Amino acid sequence: MKEEELVQWAVEARTNAYAPYSGFAVGAALLAEDGRVFTGCNVENAAFGLTMCAERVAVFKAVSEGVREFEAIAIACGKVPCPPCGACRQVLYEFAPDLLVIMADAEGKEVQKAKLGELLPRGFGPKSLRA
Numbered sequence: 236m237k238e239e240e241l242v243q244w245a246v247e248a249r250t251n252a253y254a255p256y257s258g259f260a261v262g263a264a265l266l267a268e269d270g271r272v273f274t275g276c277n278v279e280n281a282a283f284g285l286t287m288c289a290e291r292v293a294v295f296k297a298v299s300e301g302v303r304e305f306e307a308i309a310i311a312c313g314k315v316p317c318p319p320c321g322a323c324r325q326v327l328y329e330f331a332p333d334l335l336v337i338m339a340d341a342e343g344k345e346v347q348k349a350k351l352g353e354l355l356p357r358g359f360g361p362k363s364l365r366a
């Protein structure tokens with residue numbers, strides 16, 4: 236799948252964001268190794284701390300359907316491309332330390348790319364527990 240297409244999935248997923256408190260809508264699209272795309276949006280809550288980020292919604296949807304191998308994630312939010320939060324980096328690292336992270340603005344026009352290892356260097360993952 237082309238990177239532009241994955242970004243468009245994220246842009247579309249963002250339209251489902253439930254963000255009445257922050258007003259900051261985020262969409263994510265996670266590309267699995269088998270070619271499937273799992274989307275997510277942020278889901279806020281009146282008890283603010285229960286808010287779930289778009290990226291983790293996408294990961295949990297995939298894993299709950301038996302999919303654990305991923306190539307890339309596209310994230311769409313804001314006026315400029317926004318990076319995933321620290322909690323989402325950690326959750327992504329569990330399954331895909333070499334993941335390509337494609338960060339886009341809300342419309343998918345401006346795009347920045349990084350590998351997850353750059354965003355979370357020396358991350359703690361399953362191997363750390365076995366070392």
Ligand code: THU
Binds near residue numbers: 254257320323
């Ligand atoms: N948010 C995400 O969905 N992903 C991130 O990586 C950063 C933050 C959401 C959480 C909250 O609903 C809103 O953006 C403002 O923090």
